[in-house]
Amino acid sequence: MSAGHCLSSLIILDKSMNADVSSPHQVHAMEIVPLASCPHFVPVLAHWAYLHWYLHRNIRFSAVEADYRRRASDSILPVTWVALERGMPIGMVSLKDYDLQSHRQFSPWLSALYVIPQFRKKGVGDSLIAQTISFATEKGYRAVHLFTDHRNTTYLSGYYKKRGWELIERAFDNDGHYTESFRISIRREFPDGTPE
Numbered sequence: 532m533s534a535g536h537c538l539s540s541l542i543i544l545d546k547s548m549n550a551d552v553s554s555p556h557q558v559h560a561m562e563i564v565p566l567a568s569c570p571h572f573v574p575v576l577a578h579w580a581y582l583h584w585y586l587h588r589n590i591r592f593s594a595v596e597a598d599y600r601r602r603a604s605d606s607i608l609p610v611t612w613v614a615l616e617r618g619m620p621i622g623m624v625s626l627k628d629y630d631l632q633s634h635r636q637f638s639p640w641l642s643a644l645y646v647i648p649q650f651r652k653k654g655v656g657d658s659l660i661a662q663t664i665s666f667a668t669e670k671g672y673r674a675v676h677l678f679t680d681h682r683n684t685t686y687l688s689g690y691y692k693k694r695g696w697e698l699i700e701r702a703f704d705n706d707g708h709y710t711e712s713f714r715i716s717i718r719r720e721f722p723d724g725t726p727e
């Protein structure tokens with residue numbers, strides 16, 4: 532299947548972008564892989580990002596696509612992972628050095644977590660977050676940070692709090708919108724299981 536074919540299918544799937552659609556779609560054999568292993572999906576991921584975060588800010592698709600090409604790395608930040616169900620992309624997440632311009636003292640940042648509406652509320656988001664934290668742990672980071680999308684801060688703050696993220700502060704995002712920044716600490720253990 533060509534990337535062009537995938538892109539047109541997913542444009543149709545993504546029509547109800549913000550809705551949590553209840554559907555018969557089930558997650559049977561999901562895997563989370565680095566975008567570096569399937570760079571042909573760059574236009575698909577860039578298209579999700581463009582529709583969800585950039586279209587209304589008048590940022591060009593080509594700029595978003597170029598950014599996702601840079602994220603197709605499997606070791607140096609930024610790194611993006613893709614959730615694949617039977618080989619088709621259904622979600623994504625990135626880990627970046629910096630995200631919130633006003634908080635450059637913190638690094639790294641979980642960013643651009645996105646699951647297509649038909650596959651929400653099935654644990655895909657959880658798996659993407661877990662992959663990001665596991666990578667950060669492997670790389671020796673002590674914490675991961677994120678900030679919420681201002682259009683859905685109430686839901687998203689609850690979503691992250693439930694998963695152990697702690698509020699750092701209420702702040703303004705890069706466009707001056709209200710947001711909340713969160714951190715999850717990474718606890719390290721010695722090989723015998725005792726905490727560091």
Ligand SMILES: CC(C)(COP(=O)(O)OP(=O)(O)OC[C@H]1O[C@@H](n2cnc3c(N)ncnc32)[C@H](O)[C@@H]1OP(=O)(O)O)[C@@H](O)C(=O)NCCC(=O)NCCS
Nearest residue numbers: 644645646650651652653654655656657678679680687690
């Ligand atoms: C935020 C987002 C990534 C969550 O993705 P998701 O795959 O739906 O997340 P999960 O399935 O892990 O969790 C969602 C809910 O489904 C529940 N759930 C998980 N598996 C479930 C299952 N098998 N059956 C029923 N409910 C389930 C979770 O408990 C969770 O409940 P909560 O909302 O009360 O916490 C998704 O809504 C999205 O893409 N939103 C648009 C982009 C966005 O806002 N990104 C975040 C930017 S900060």
